[in-house]
Amino acid sequence: MKKQLLIAMISGVFALSTVLAGCSGGSGGTESSSKGSASAAESDKVVKLNLGHILTPESHYQVMVNKLVELADQKSNGTIKITAFPQSQLGGEVKMIQSARSGTLGMFITGQAALENTVKEYAILDLPYLFDDIDQANKVLKGDVGKKYLEMLKQHDLVGLGWLSAMERNIFSTKPVRTVEDMKALKIRVMQAPGYVKTFEQLGAQPTPMSYAEVYLSLQQGVIDGGDISPDQFMMDKFVEVAKYYNLTKTHYLPALLVMSKKNWDEMSPNQQKALQEAADEALQVGIDFYKQSYAESLEKAKQQGVQIIETDLSGFKQQAEKTHESLLQDIPNGKELYEEIQKAKKQ
Template sequence: MMNRMFYCLLLVFLFTSCKRNSDVKVMYLAHTLPQSHPVHKGILEFKRALAEKSGGKMDIKIFPDGQLGSERETLELLQIGSVAVTKVSAATLSNFVPEYHILGIPYLFRDKQHQFDVLEGEVGKSILEKGSKFWLRGLCYYDAGSRSFYTSNKPIRTPDDLKGLKIRVMNNQMAINMVNSLGGSPTPMAYGELYTAIQQGVVDGAENNPPSFVSSNHYEVSKYYTLDQHSSVPDVLLIGTKYWESLTEEEKVWVQEAANISSQAQKKFWSESVEESMAVAKAAGVEIIIPEKSLFQEKSKPVLEAFQKEHPNMDNLINKIKNQ
C-alpha cells in the first residue's frame, strides 16, 4: 500500500514539474543506466544541445540509475504524460510497439555501418514513428553495441559448445528463441540477480555488450567472452506523445535537432567505452574468443524464418533492411 501511495504521489509531482517554470520549460527524463554509461553521456549532450538550440528556453532534468523505475515502468510514465522523455532498449520497447521486434533478429545487420545506415534512414525513421499510436514517439537511436556470449567455466567456440548451458537472457521472445536455436537453455532473469547467479552456478553464462559486461562486474565471474555478436539491438530515445503534442512547432524542432546531435555524439562515447571495457576484461584475465560468426549465423536462421511466418506483415521492412 505504501509503495502504491508513493507511486501515485510521484506521478502528481512529475506531472506538475514538467510544466513551465518561470520562462524555462523543463522536461523530465528518466533512464535506468549509471551516470558513467556512454548512453548517459549521450543524454547529457541532448540536454546541452537543447539548451543551446532553444536559447535557454528549454532544459532537461535527468533521473538516471532507475530512480523512477524500470524501463517498462518509465515507458508507462511516458504514456500517461508524467515523464517527458526516456531511454529504453528496443527489446523492451518491442513489448509496446511490435515493429521494434525486427531490430532483435540475429545477424540482421551485416556490420556497424549497415546498422547506422538502416537506423538513420527511411526504415529506422518509420519504426520510430510507429510508436506514436502507442503514445511513445521515437526521437532517435543510441548505439548499444553488439551482444555476445560470456561464460564462467566452459568456453564457447562454436554453437555446439552451447549445448546444455543455461544462458541468462532478457525476458524477450526473440532472445529466448535465439539461444534455443543455438542449442542452449535460455533462462530469463532480472539483470540485478545475474552476478550472483553466475557466481553460484545457477546459470552458466549470459550475453551482452562489452560495456555492460564490465560495468556490471560480470567479468569477475566469467572467464570467457566469445565475440559472436549475434544481435545489435539499439537503444531508443523516446518522448511521450502527450508531452510532444503540448510543445509548440518551434519547440518540437529544437527537441528533434538536439536528439539528432546527441545520437551522433553518443556513437563516439560508445566506441570509446567498448575499447576501455575490453582492456579491463583482458587485464582481468578474461579469455577473448573470436569465433567463426558464420556458424552462429547459419544456425540461428530459424529465428528469422519463424518470425516471418508469425509476422508476415513485417516482411517488407525486413526486406528493405536486407537490401539496403
C-alpha cells in the same frame, strides 16, 4: 518679404521630412517585428522534462544525455530544462514506457526490445544476425528504415527523437564458447523477447528467465553459466569479476532509442520542438561515437583483468540461428516485407 518667404520654405522642408519619416515607419516596424520573431523562443513557457534510463552514469546513454541537456538549453534559449535519472531511478524500461505514454514521464532511453509489446513491428530487430556489424546497423537506422520505425511510435502516444547506437550482444560465461557445439546445455540468461529466447534454444543453450539485477549473483553461485551483453556493460556492471570468458558471438545488435511522451511534446511550442529535435540529432551522434570508443576500451580493460576474449567461430552460429527467421517473421506484422526493406537498406 524675402524673410517671410525663407521661413515658409524652411517650414515646408521640415513638414516634408516629417511626412517621409512617417512613411518610413513601415520599415522600422518590420525590423522590430523581425527581432520579435527571432526572440520568440525567449517568450516560450519554460518546459521541465525528466529523462530516465537504466544504465550507469558512465555509459554512452549518459554521455548522450549530458550533451542533450546542454544543447536543448542552448537551442531553446533556456526554455527547455532536462533532468537526467540514470540507473533505473525512474523504474525499468517497461515502466518508463508506460509512464511516458500516460504523460507522467517526459523522456526516456530504452533498448528496442522493451518496446515490442507496444509496437509489434519492433520485434523484427530481434532477428539473430540481422546486421553484419555495428556500423551497418547504425547506418540502416539513421536512414528511411529507421525513420519509419520512429513514426510507428506516434499512434502509441510516444514521439521517437532518434536512434542511439546499436549494441553488440556477446556471451559472457564461466566456460569458453569457441564453436556452436560449446553452447550445448549452457544456461544463459537472455532477454525475454521471442527473438532472443528462440535463438538461444536453436543454438542448443538453455535460455534462463531472470531479472537483470539477479544475474551477477546467479553467475557467482553457478545457477547460470552466463548471459549476453555488450562489452561496455560487461565492464560497468562488474561481470568481469564472475565471468572469465567473453565470447564474440555477435548474435544480436540491440538498438537503443530516445523517446518522448507525445503529451509533453504537444505541449511545447513549434520553436521548442525544433530546438529539441536538433539537440537530439547532435547528442545522439555523440552517444554513437562514444559507444564505439567504449566498445574497444572495454575489451582491452577486460583482457587486462584476466578475461579471455574468445574469437568465436560464427559459421555454425549463423547457420543454426538463421533457422529461426521464418518462424519469427510469421509473428511480426508485415514481417517479410519489413525484413526485405532492411536487407535492401543494408546494400545501399
